[in-house]
Amino acid sequence: MAGPKPGSSATKPKAGGKKEVKKETGLGLTNKKDDNFGEWYSEVVVSGEMIEYYDISGCYILRPWAMSIWETMQVFFDAEIKKMKIKNCYFPLFVSPGVLQREKDHIEGFAPEVAWVTKSGESDLEVPIAIRPTSETVMYPYYSKWIRGHRDLPLKLNQWCNVVRWEFSHPTPFIRSREFLWQEGHTAFATKDEADTEVLEILELYRRIYEEYLAIPVIKGKKSEMEKFAGGLYTTSVEAFIPNTGRGIQGATSHCLGQNFAKMFEINFENEKGEKAMVWQNSWAYSTRTIGVMVMVHGDDKGLVLPPKVASVQVIIVPVPYKDADTQGIFDACSTTLDTLSEAGIRAEVDSRDNYSPGWKYSHWEMKGVPLRIEIGPKDLANNQVRAVRRDNSGKKDIPRAALVEQVKELLESIQQSLFDAAKEKRDVCIQVINTWEEFTEALSQKKMILAPWCDEEEVEKDVKTRTKGEMGAAKTLCSPFEQPALPEGTKCFASGKPAKKWSYWGRSY
Numbered sequence: 393m394a395g396p397k398p399g400s401s402a403t404k405p406k407a408g409g410k411k412e413v414k415k416e417t418g419l420g421l422t423n424k425k426d427d428n429f430g431e432w433y434s435e436v437v438v439s440g441e442m443i444e445y446y447d448i449s450g451c452y453i454l455r456p457w458a459m460s461i462w463e464t465m466q467v468f469f470d471a472e473i474k475k476m477k478i479k480n481c482y483f484p485l486f487v488s489p490g491v492l493q494r495e496k497d498h499i500e501g502f503a504p505e506v507a508w509v510t511k512s513g514e515s516d517l518e519v520p521i522a523i524r525p526t527s528e529t530v531m532y533p534y535y536s537k538w539i540r541g542h543r544d545l546p547l548k549l550n551q552w553c554n555v556v557r558w559e560f561s562h563p564t565p566f567i568r569s570r571e572f573l574w575q576e577g578h579t580a581f582a583t584k585d586e587a588d589t590e591v592l593e594i595l596e597l598y599r600r601i602y603e604e605y606l607a608i609p610v611i612k613g614k615k616s617e618m619e620k621f622a623g624g625l626y627t628t629s630v631e632a633f634i635p636n637t638g639r640g641i642q643g644a645t646s647h648c649l650g651q652n653f654a655k656m657f658e659i660n661f662e663n664e665k666g667e668k669a670m671v672w673q674n675s676w677a678y679s680t681r682t683i684g685v686m687v688m689v690h691g692d693d694k695g696l697v698l699p700p701k702v703a704s705v706q707v708i709i710v711p712v713p714y715k716d717a718d719t720q721g722i723f724d725a726c727s728t729t730l731d732t733l734s735e736a737g738i739r740a741e742v743d744s745r746d747n748y749s750p751g752w753k754y755s756h757w758e759m760k761g762v763p764l765r766i767e768i769g770p771k772d773l774a775n776n777q778v779r780a781v782r783r784d785n786s787g788k789k790d791i792p793r794a795a796l797v798e799q800v801k802e803l804l805e806s807i808q809q810s811l812f813d814a815a816k817e818k819r820d821v822c823i824q825v826i827n828t829w830e831e832f833t834e835a836l837s838q839k840k841m842i843l844a845p846w847c848d849e850e851e852v853e854k855d856v857k858t859r860t861k862g863e864m865g866a867a868k869t870l871c872s873p874f875e876q877p878a879l880p881e882g883t884k885c886f887a888s889g890k891p892a893k894k895w896s897y898w899g900r901s902y
Contacts (some may be wrong), residue, residue, distance in 0.1 A: 398776055399642035417754040419805040424693050427635045437687060440696035440760050445567045450563035460704035461683055465601055472597050474536045478548040481747035483530045485524040491529050495656045498528060501622025505557040523556045528675060531578050539671060541662045550577040557585045566684025574679035578669040580659060587672040591628055594676045594689045598630045598644035599669060606686045607699040607811035608632050609819050610643050613871030618853050625650030638839020640870040640901040643686055658818035689815050696761025697783055699802040699811050707733055707740040707800060708757045712750045719833055725768050729778060736797040758783060759869050763807045784810055832886050836860060836867055841899045845892030847885035856887050870897040
């Protein structure tokens, strides 16, 4: 049972003109994370005020609580790519069919998900227009126009935009939606070395978004030929894992496109020797999916759990007045605490609504995942202190007012680190190293992220997919980690028995 929404007219004045204070704490979730993960997730993103469902399936309204997290990551990433001399631009949403279909492998990869505009008012368009699922084909005809000689290189552009992929599989807020927000970087270089270097520099920024901001451990690696970006040379990714469902999730991708698109779109330049050459290209992106991974990894049965670095409110201050207490004194102390924290650059707010009880407010802000709650009651006022309560582990601590800023900063740092450590511990328990097919199927049934020796053959990967098809979905390669364990001579592929070439992570995925 959800209680009344804060700000709703939950309170009616009683006969004596006094407000009835809402004590109801029935704000809790009806689903438990460990019992029914899918239902729990759908409930927590709505109750935590991250999204609202929309009347078109697979589309969601991003509410300010979610949008502020996206903006925090955007501020970080945008500043970092600007240091790399990458510039922002904006290309149109619409793509002409001729251009879209120029790179055959690429469009085959996206064709089932492309949405088309076919009418204007009542009249049919002579030529239908596609809505971008990604912007390679939108941008590259103009790269061909702008790049003439080696002095025009490198060309390094990024755009923050929305894309549309008309998915028919099970839509999930943030994780799989028909429209989502992302950044997409598109760069062109004179040499492969420059392209290879940038692929990894960008991938490191994606790791930092997950590990330093969202407190989620990820594995950096290379995608298999079957799982790489359609039309690209190779794809690198950061892979996260959701222990509750036993599924891997691609966190973000950085692709080296090689010269394939340069060939199709005739992106040529005259090099320093006066010879005609083709450019080397990259594309790379991360999306609002990041927010969904954060909810899945850290959320609990009380609601969202936000890492302090991305929480738009890091500290919520709740006054706790008792009947005969010095209410004004308590409210003044809350205001002073807010000013002190705000001046120190800590994102804090006071919940001074008088029509909700402190208990109701605790539940509400726990549901929204605020990292730290500060309570100020008569005892705290008398002792010149505040009571701090952590969202991640419910730990309580009394902080003297004189040490407020220093200790709150320490607590927020500790929460950020604890969330990462707990997530890493849970993920590491799910990683299983195997050598045989029997061990593989057993580990898969136990929802593991599997590290296995593999012969790196596409046919074998297809075969694994076919042999593992079931209600839960087939298993596939997640990535081959850059940090490869030793591969003893004579090690056989777990699936084919052929000589193994590398270790790869396998599992079911989103």
